[in-house]
Structures are given as C-alpha cells and as structure tokens.
Amino acid sequence: MGIPTKNSRRGPSDTDGQASSTGAHVSIKGVSVEYETARSGVKAALKDVSLEIEAGEFVCVVGTSGCGKTTLLKAIDGLVPISSGTVELDGKKVTKPGKSRSVVFQAASLLPWRTVVGNVRYGLEMQGRGRGKAKDDTARTVESLIELVGLKGFEHAYPSELSGGMQQRVNLARALACDPQMLLLDEPFAALDAQTREIMQGELVKIWGASNKTALFITHQIDEAIYLADKVVVMTARPGRIREVIKIDLPRPRPLQIKRDPEFVAYLDQVWTMIEEEGRLAAMRDRGVAQH
C-alpha cells in the first residue's frame, strides 16, 4: 500500500485548473535542513526529503518525537533556511514566509491583549490587507470565520477568557483569514483533551472540505493522522527522512465511527508498526553512540 516517494508523481491532476485560487500543488525535492548546536557542531534535522502534495490534498506527517516533523513544516513555510533542495508551490520557489501559506501553531500563539476579533485579523493586518477600501470586507471575513469555527458570541473575549479548544479555534481562524492556498498545521490539537480533539478533527475536515485548500498536518497521534488524511507520511527517526507515504483510501465524509472500522484499524496497525520500529532503531542507535 505504501508508495515510494522518490519517484516523483508529479503530473496533470484534475484540480490543477483552479489551483491558484484554492489549493496549491507543493513539490518538495531533496530538502535537507541543518542546524548548528553549541556542543556537537552541525546536525541534520531533515535529510533529503522529497514529497509531492497535490492541490487540495490533506497530508498528515507522523513520526517519533524529534524526527523533524515541525522542521519540515517550517521549511515549507520558509521559516527555516533550507541547506539543500527546493520547496516549490505551484512552481514558485519558497524562500521566506508568504501569503500563499498560513501556519496554525501548536501553541495557540494568540496576542493576549487582543480580543478574538483582533487576533483573527492579525495575519491580514500584517500582510497590509484590511485597510482603506478593504476594511469592510475584512470585517465581514473575520466575522464569518469566527462563526465558521464556532466562536460566535465570543468576538470580544480575550484569550485568557477562552478554553484551550477555543483558543485553537481562534488560531485556525487567524490562519484561514489570510485565505492561503495551503494550510500548515503543527500539532494544533496536541494540547487538547481527547474529546475536544475529536470534535476539532471533525470540524477541521469540514472546514477544509469546504475550502479545498491544500493542508499539511503534523501530528504524533496516528489515529488523528489516518482520520484526517488523504496521505499519511511516516518519517524516520532523526535525521528525518521519509520512510513511507501511505495513501488512505477511506471514503469522505468520514464519520467519527470510522475509527472503529476494520479498514481504519488496519491502517492504524500498519503505521503504528512502522513508528514502533523507528523508535526501536533510534533507541538502538543512541545506545550504540553511548557505547563508543
């Protein structure tokens, strides 16, 4: 079921025609990211990662902790410098953050002195939008997004007055407000309790389905990845490489009960086995290092 990623599957896809206004096609080729540590010199966080994401596709990335999942997301956004390789969005090379992508962070990262409205419009403001003639449009966009993420009535609440789940909804709405072609989600539900997380998963899929944006979702919850994704990318332990890309052939819309479906459980087993093996390999390697 796994599809080797090295052989690029780029080609005409049926959503290409409307790619610019909705989802973007992302092409990651041979990307490595290195960083310098004070103690042990240059280390690789990502090594030779290649991945094709079709326009409008929902891709989840899973892997052991510290395997470079977040680095991959930051590389796609242009938040970290790439040592070698390229990231292209609809053929345009990414070097720094741009309007075509929005990040939903693991920590809600809301400005505590701004209300919900102020936080949702923050990204638009930073991009110089929402001023002058566009002011009314922006206000309407913000209002409708707040309603979309289910925070109607909390427009003028401060983040400290919101629960963790509500803060993440603001985080999501802020990213959506910029109307990006691609959403980059960095374990946005990791800090939520199990029940809230499931609710948020369902709503995210609904919102994504309506927008047809391309989405890259980092998580360490395997069931979350399979439930959300068209494609699950399993990464190796440090330095992060892509081990396997698994296509999830489950029909949409997916009700939450699908998580008990035998097919779903089979995917779960498959991914879990790989990650477990990676964890073991990493532990063995660490022990090996320790013995030297």
Place this chain on the structure above:
Amino acid sequence: MASNVQSVDDASSVSAAEAGPPRSRRAADAAAAKRRSRNRKLKKMIWPLVSTLSVVVFLGAWQIAASTEAVNPLFTSSPSRAVEAFRDLVDRGELWPNLWISAQEFLIGFGLAVVVGIPLGILIGWYRPVEAVFSPFVTFMNSIPRIALLPLLIIWIGIGVPLKITIVFLGAVIAILINTIAGMKALDQQLLTMARSFKASDFQIFRTIALPGSVPFILSGLRFGLGHSLVGVVVGEMFASNQGIGHIIAVAGNTFQTDLVFVGVVIIASFGLLFTWLLARLEQRFESWRKP
C-alpha cells in the same frame, strides 16, 4: 491558607461520596461547592477587616502606652500628639506651602523621568547600537545610590527646587529605563515566530508585539520609580533645602519635635499611597485582558 480550607472541603465531600450512592455524592458536591463559594466571599471581606483592626489595635496600644507614660512620649510621641502637631502646622500656615514645594519637586521630576525614561528605554531595548551607547551609563547609574551624587549636584545646581527635581528625576528614570528595556527584550518567541509566519516586518513586530508586551514591565518600572522619587524628595530636602516636607522632618528631628517628625512621615506615606493607588488604576486599565 486558602488551599487549606479548600482541601478540608474536598476531603469532606469525598468521604460523603464514598458513603453513599451517586446521587448523594452529587448533593455532597453541591453542598461543598456552596460552602466553598460562601467561604470565598467571607474571606474577601474578612482580610481587609483584619488589616484595619490590626492598625487600630496598634495605634490604640501606642496611644495607651504614651498616655500612661509607660513609654516616654517625648521619644515615642503618640497618635493624639501627632494630630495636635498636624493642627499646629496647618494653623501656622506652614503645611500647604511646604507640601506644594515637595509636590512640585516630585511631580516635575517624576514626570520628566516618565517622558524621558519610557521612550529612551524603548529605543535602547529595540536598537542594539543605541543600547551599546547607553548601557554603560545606565549600568553605572543603577549601581550607585543616586543620593551619593548630591554633593556634586549641589555644586552644579545649588540648593533650590531644581536640585530636588534633578534628584527625583535621576532616582526614577533609571528604574523606568531598566524595566522598559527588560520589557522590550522579553519577547515571547512563539508570538515572534507566529508574526514572522504572517510576513510581519520588524516595525510591525515592534508595534504589535514588543510594545504592548512591555506595558506590564513599564508599569512596574513606574512603581519602582515612584519609590525612588519619594526617597529623592525627602533626602534632598533634608540635606539641601529650607522648605518642603523633608525639610520639616529634618528640622523637627533636630529640635526634638518627634510629633512633627511623625506628621511629616505620615504625609509622605499618604503621598506614596495616593500615587500607588493611581498606578494600580492605570494598571487595571491597561491589563483588563489579564483578568480571567
């Protein structure tokens, strides 16, 4: 203290629950919650009451000790004697002119410190070159008690009102500077990454994150500066003045009028309390977002 009461309540509700079926547990919980909220209300009222009582008892004991001559009132004075001395001061027409002089010195000196300290602190905290230029002087000024400069300042400025304004200014401005600088540097890295991902420019980050984020620091700088200012007024007037509340205190002490010394001390204390209260009001205004 508070947690003690809480845990006692919790313990009682748990033991009640263990004894009976779920329904009685719910009842016990409700009762416990009611008790807790009543306790909280009671506590809110009780502590200010205890504080007031504590002061009243202290003043009463003082008065009694002095009236019964258990202590020598010539040394210790007493509340009634202090009130008497205060009336004298008013009757002789000496209170208001002296108070006005001290108030002027304080208000002008502190005002200048605010006007200079906050913008300069922002510049130093934000621009590395500005910091390089100013930080040796700030560090130097911070490490000496500004009162030590008094002899030098007297030679330069004389012993008039401008001298005290300078001392007050020097006392307050360093505290305001240091806190403002710290506030500008204490940027939340997560917010910074978030802003960068939305293409925020350095100036936008300054305006939307650094500046509002430093408000709590600036306010605590004002609070410290306030304390230094009051010390500046009193000590300045004690050493080099022929008017002002500090001068009254110094003269009264030299002529063994302990009653009048206490009057001066209480006047200064009231001044400090008034401004602390005003600052607290300001803080509330700026930080309504902090309250849950």
